[in-house]
Amino acid sequence: MTIDFKQEVLNHKEDLLKDLFDLLSVRSILGTDITEETPFGSGPREALDLILSFGKRDGYKTKLVENKAGHIEVGQGEELFGILGHVDVVPVVEADWTSHPFKPEIRDGKIFARGSLDDKGPTMAAYYAVKLLDKLGVKWNKRVRVIVGSDEETGFRCVEAYFKHEEQPASGFTPDAMFPLVYAEKARATFDHKLKFVSEDGEYNYKLVKFNGGQVLNMVIASAKAELEGEVADIKEKFEKFLAKEKLEGEVKVENTIKLTLKGKAAHGSTPQYGINGATKLAEFLSTLGLDHNGKNFVDYIVEKLANDPFGEKLGIDYSDDEMGEATYNYGILEYDLERKIGVVSTDCRHPKKFDLVDRLNGINVDNIDIEVTSTKEAHYVPKDDELVTTLMDVYRKHTGDTKNDAFVLGGGTYARCLKKGVAFGLLFPGKEDTMHQANEYLEVEDLLLATAIYAEGIYKLCCEQ
DSSP states (O other), X not given: OOOOHHHHHHHTHHXXXXXXXXXXXXXXXXXXXXXXXXXXBHHHHHHHHXXXXXXXXXXXXXXXXXXXXXXXXXXXXXXXXXEXXXXXXXXXOGGGOSSOTTSOEEETTEEESTTTXXXXXXXXXXXXXXXXXXXXXXXXXXXXXXXXXXXXXXXXXXXXXXXXXXXXXXXXXXXXXXXXXXXXXXXXXXXXXXXXXXXXXXXXSEEEXXXXXXXXXXXXXXXXXXXXXXXXXXXXXHHHXXXXXXXXXXXXXXXXXXXXXXXXBOOBTTOGXXXXXXXXXXXXXXXXSOBOHXXXXXXHHIIIIITTOTTOTXXXXXXXXXXXXXXXXEEEEEEEETTTTEXXXXXXXXXXXXXXXXXXXXXXXXXXXXXXXXXXXXXEEOOTTSHHHHHHHHHHHHHHOOOSOOOEEESSOOGGGGXXXXXXXXXXXXXXXXXXXXXXXXXXXXXXXXXXXXXXXXXXXXXXXX
């Protein structure tokens, strides 16, 4: 059967864009309205229901599992092939967006909306790839499930619940990373730096009352706030000088207390070197003020051991190897509250398989700070010469002409690690701007269409009779 994949995608373009815009319009951020019906909030559940409704509308088997995940099934055969995407998205700071993050619009050939690139756009591309193949009447030799989660950004609880009840695919991919293909993913660990509060003594200029930044571990902190008690006189001038020197934005409000806000630059937590951590930058300013003892201990630790160091060199936890690259550290959530005696920096580390991070952390001894490991996940690996990898790579090269870029290792954790044999396959193309987890996230329409064609032919070669 000869198929012009790019033309077939164009035949479905308007329907694809309409369905995608509907999905992008759902504010599917982890919510606080948690119930049995909405385990991650009403937004993620609404988005999950919507994408499953597309499958039901198009005549396919659909299933909702524990209100957390679901699938759309196409094809036939004993073996199951999985395509795993997600419809939840990371939080937004609406003031940083040019257009509304949940009112998608196309400007200069780009679809601007939260989730356009991560991961609603790619998930819809993969679904339409399966759909166009089926509508062409291909002969399936495998069952194909588009498996959709609603908690990828905040813990993978969706797919964990799903696979407690449902069949594990023999192989598959997730369209939730970059082209050409991710064949291995670094191990992941999360840990907290916890301040030990001590009795106050000595003089100080300012008392640190509160200090907060970040909402999720896998984002570089885009904005941080601090609340101080102390002299008002020259605080505004000092802060403005600091902001000008660092070429950053922020503001001072003086009410009953002094309130500082500093804006950094968001980036994905697996690549913290591409962002500007608003909390560690604010800590740099706070360290110049002459804080109370506990506030000083907390801020000085951040400045001396964490700030401007995404590779862990200051703490002596840096590591690199030839295949998987460097260990990275994202200081994703920071909370200090004097009244409740809480001072915590929560960290997301992505590291090579061979690195014993926990052992290295156990060797750290810093006054007034405890380090507590909160989770670990092993690295994920599929050999580069596996048929799954070579087939998808061949299709990618055919459609793009790209012979320079090769399959690679990713710091980010994707659904690929939930499969016995899974890889991450697109959607971001080499050389294109990565706006995942950032303000003004966008996906180029042409990239969406090209990726859909690549997915369609890849699925055809792996799951259909030729």
